Amino acid sequence: MNATVGRPIAHDSALGHATGAARFADDLPEPPGLLHGALVLSPVAHGRLDALDIPDLPGVVRVIAAADIIGPNDISGSGKAGEPLLTDGVLRHHGQPIALVLAETRDAALRAAQAIKPAITPLPALLDPEEALAREDYLMPPQIITRGDVPEAFAAAPRIAEGRFQAGGQEHFYLESQIALAVPGEDGEIAVTSSTQHPTEVQHIVARILGCDYNRVPVTCRRMGGGFGGKESNASWIAAAAALGARLTGRPVKLRPPRKADMAATGKRHPFLFRWKASFDAAGRILALEATLAADGGHSLDLTPGVVFRALTHALNCYDVPAVRLTALALRTNTVSHTAFRGFGGPQGVLLMEDVIRGVARATGLPPETVRERNFAGGGNGTHTPYGQALEGDLIRRVWAECRDDARWDDRRAEIAAFNASHPYLRRGLGSFVLAFGISFGVRHLNQAGALVHVYADGSIRLNHGGTEMGQGLNVKIAQVVAETFGVPLDRVRITATSTAEVPNTSPTAASTGSDLNGWAAHLAATTIRTRMAEVAAALWDVPADAVCFAEDRAFVDRPGDNRAMGFGELAHRCWIERVSLSATGFYRTPDIHWDPVAMTGEPFFYFSYGASVAEVVVDTLTGEHRVLRADLVQDCGRSLNPAIDRGQIEGAFVQGMGWLTCEELVWDAEGRQRTLGPSTYKIPGSRDVPPSFNVRLLSDAPARSDTIFRSKAVGEPPLMLATAVWNALRDATGVERLDLPATPDRILRALRGSSRSQSGGITGSGDDLRRN
Numbered sequence: 001m002n003a004t005v006g007r008p009i010a011h012d013s014a015l016g017h018a019t020g021a022a023r024f025a026d027d028l029p030e031p032p033g034l035l036h037g038a039l040v041l042s043p044v045a046h047g048r049l050d051a052l053d054i055p056d057l058p059g060v061v062r063v064i065a066a067a068d069i070i071g072p073n074d075i076s077g078s079g080k081a082g083e084p085l086l087t088d089g090v091l092r093h094h095g096q097p098i099a100l101v102l103a104e105t106r107d108a109a110l111r112a113a114q115a116i117k118p119a120i121t122p123l124p125a126l127l128d129p130e131e132a133l134a135r136e137d138y139l140m141p142p143q144i145i146t147r148g149d150v151p152e153a154f155a156a157a158p159r160i161a162e163g164r165f166q167a168g169g170q171e172h173f174y175l176e177s178q179i180a181l182a183v184p185g186e187d188g189e190i191a192v193t194s195s196t197q198h199p200t201e202v203q204h205i206v207a208r209i210l211g212c213d214y215n216r217v218p219v220t221c222r223r224m225g226g227g228f229g230g231k232e233s234n235a236s237w238i239a240a241a242a243a244l245g246a247r248l249t250g251r252p253v254k255l256r257p258p259r260k261a262d263m264a265a266t267g268k269r270h271p272f273l274f275r276w277k278a279s280f281d282a283a284g285r286i287l288a289l290e291a292t293l294a295a296d297g298g299h300s301l302d303l304t305p306g307v308v309f310r311a312l313t314h315a316l317n318c319y320d321v322p323a324v325r326l327t328a329l330a331l332r333t334n335t336v337s338h339t340a341f342r343g344f345g346g347p348q349g350v351l352l353m354e355d356v357i358r359g360v361a362r363a364t365g366l367p368p369e370t371v372r373e374r375n376f377a378g379g380g381n382g383t384h385t386p387y388g389q390a391l392e393g394d395l396i397r398r399v400w401a402e403c404r405d406d407a408r409w410d411d412r413r414a415e416i417a418a419f420n421a422s423h424p425y426l427r428r429g430l431g432s433f434v435l436a437f438g439i440s441f442g443v444r445h446l447n448q449a450g451a452l453v454h455v456y457a458d459g460s461i462r463l464n465h466g467g468t469e470m471g472q473g474l475n476v477k478i479a480q481v482v483a484e485t486f487g488v489p490l491d492r493v494r495i496t497a498t499s500t501a502e503v504p505n506t507s508p509t510a511a512s513t514g515s516d517l518n519g520w521a522a523h524l525a526a527t528t529i530r531t532r533m534a535e536v537a538a539a540l541w542d543v544p545a546d547a548v549c550f551a552e553d554r555a556f557v558d559r560p561g562d563n564r565a566m567g568f569g570e571l572a573h574r575c576w577i578e579r580v581s582l583s584a585t586g587f588y589r590t591p592d593i594h595w596d597p598v599a600m601t602g603e604p605f606f607y608f609s610y611g612a613s614v615a616e617v618v619v620d621t622l623t624g625e626h627r628v629l630r631a632d633l634v635q636d637c638g639r640s641l642n643p644a645i646d647r648g649q650i651e652g653a654f655v656q657g658m659g660w661l662t663c664e665e666l667v668w669d670a671e672g673r674q675r676t677l678g679p680s681t682y683k684i685p686g687s688r689d690v691p692p693s694f695n696v697r698l699l700s701d702a703p704a705r706s707d708t709i710f711r712s713k714a715v716g717e718p719p720l721m722l723a724t725a726v727w728n729a730l731r732d733a734t735g736v737e738r739l740d741l742p743a744t745p746d747r748i749l750r751a752l753r754g755s756s757r758s759q760s761g762g763i764t765g766s767g768d769d770l771r772r773n
Helices: 014-019 106-115 129-135 150-155 199-210 234-249 259-265 304-313 346-364 368-374 393-406 409-422 474-486 514-541 568-577 643-662 724-734 745-753
Strands: 035-041 047-053 060-064 097-103 117-122 143-147 159-167 180-184 190-194 219-221 253-255 272-280 286-296 323-331 426-439 448-455 461-465 493-495 548-551 554-557 565-567 583-589 594-596 601-603 607-620 626-635 693-698 763-765 768-772
Touching: 035 106, 035 234, 035 259, 047 097, 060 106, 060 234, 097 106, 097 234, 129 272, 129 286, 129 323, 143 304, 150 272, 150 286, 150 323, 159 346, 180 234, 190 199, 190 234, 199 219, 199 234, 234 253, 272 346, 286 304, 286 346, 304 323, 304 346, 346 368, 346 426, 346 724, 368 393, 368 426, 393 426, 393 607, 393 626, 393 693, 409 426, 409 607, 426 724, 448 474, 448 514, 461 474, 461 514, 474 493, 474 514, 514 548, 514 554, 514 568, 514 583, 554 568, 565 568, 607 724, 626 643, 626 724, 643 693, 643 724, 724 745
Parallel strands: 035 253, 190 219, 286 323, 461 493, 626 693
Antiparallel strands: 035 097, 047 117, 060 097, 143 323, 159 272, 180 190, 180 253, 272 286, 426 607, 448 461, 448 583, 548 554, 554 565, 594 601, 607 626, 763 768
């Protein structure tokens, strides 16, 4: 066989990225007559727009407000109206778009946007999620999962513990900011180039704003400079604004907000509040759990229903509790509408049991790892989640056992104890984490994909699919699938830009499903063509079609003693001569997933991805500063399509998760203005934050499902949650009972000092009461 799949092949654009040759949206040649857009943003968190004073500004061609929108002023992709493109008169968060300035140059547009001063009547703003929780100000009805008789379990409880904590949000901080280019064409067509994870939603939102059919809005995306969920829904309204400008002026429009405007106007990872009560026995077995997970959704719904659903379905992670009542809430606040972020509620959800495990360990005097092991699903415990889906208990235990061995857990526990005994101010800590993460979209209809494959008469292949490339290596993986199907070298496959004009009705590249969905669609398309080609060869050689095989860039008869063969290109030419179609579409939909939203039961995930991690940290107890010294990760990727790409995803996801948990802090002031706008005030991990000893291993001889593409498993999101071991290590080092996230040095220091304000997040600085999430 060609054996393209499973090889550590480099990213298809690696050289282009390294040399600058890879073209992103802002690198494309600017069309004649291009106008540049800039957004006028709300300076308040809540208010009424009374007037918009627009002075005569040099270079400005037009200023567009809500009254200029042709179709409905609604950019909601959730199916429920409620989020305008440009304010409908009420300002609901700091940074909300008020107007769009179009000018001859970008500098002129930005100057004009700054010069326009809206007249606003301030209104009271709800900024504190704790206050929203107390008011029961929800964006949607609560979601509740129950199993067993929880009141009876607590009535008979041997022991009870309670806890509460909070986790902040996270800015996507993609290197390429949001951007869209809209070019008007014939008969009302607007061609959109967008840096988006969801070209189809861009198409739908643009068409809604313009009041036109979808077929008049072809959307293209060759690559993004990062997405992480931030370009799943937010890219749609950026493109809609550019397209509206193009329709109203008849000229091309590019909209690329500066970093500060991008951060002010776009959603983040949802901050969460957690409350729990657990009963357990002396052996650390958790018998009942009652918990509330409250997400701060911001001012509108956006993708919050899916985020809350995934947090709720991952609240028990890989553990079994006989009696549970889990309640998930979506709180409304006057902040930007929070959105998708790598893990999509899963990272927040899995935090719950980590806090419960530590609470039980503290009450029983057992090590957290002992409590962890005694509550794994499977074995003597139950094997199903509270909503009824089976977990693989043996695989849970295997990834943990192998990671524990890799990390030399017992030896290092002794080494750390000796270190701490001899250092008066530095404290080392060791933490662990085990994961079971469900793979599939929580919304059933999104679990589908299409692909288009052409084989040309010379044997070269052109591939188009509905997924988008944001640096994660999706395109090279799908190309490997096609090359493997045809038995040709990878360089015979040409990867093309994602386009709604070629593959329609696509799903977002999200939920770790990119390779699963699009890989299957491309494989089915290629298989259709290969079958036709085999029939041509079979007729030529007078053998059954199933006797024709493809490998090593040729077709041949797979029979002992029969050496008849021809090159793949030669056969392709023969098919053309014989008038056989060498073009096919492929369509795939994930099988066997279902969900009952009333009973809150079902099997919403195609399968689970498993992983485990161990992290070691050192904390300076005088300053709260800390460093991750070592991380050991074991990730189940099934039979990896591309181990090099998967390893890169695991490493990057872990570091991004570490950033969310330790240093990436979103700060709003008492008036609801976001103060962390840009790299000077918002800290993402740098190269020096990567653990000096960073050991990543794909689970060897992993159990492989026959119904995933070439028996692989998803890898995009699960490893981010492996960084949870860092939180556990920090608590091990400090010994504090509660440590809210992100665990910044000042938060750790306040926790160590026992400050009553250390966990609430409220501090005073520069005359402003800053609220931290």
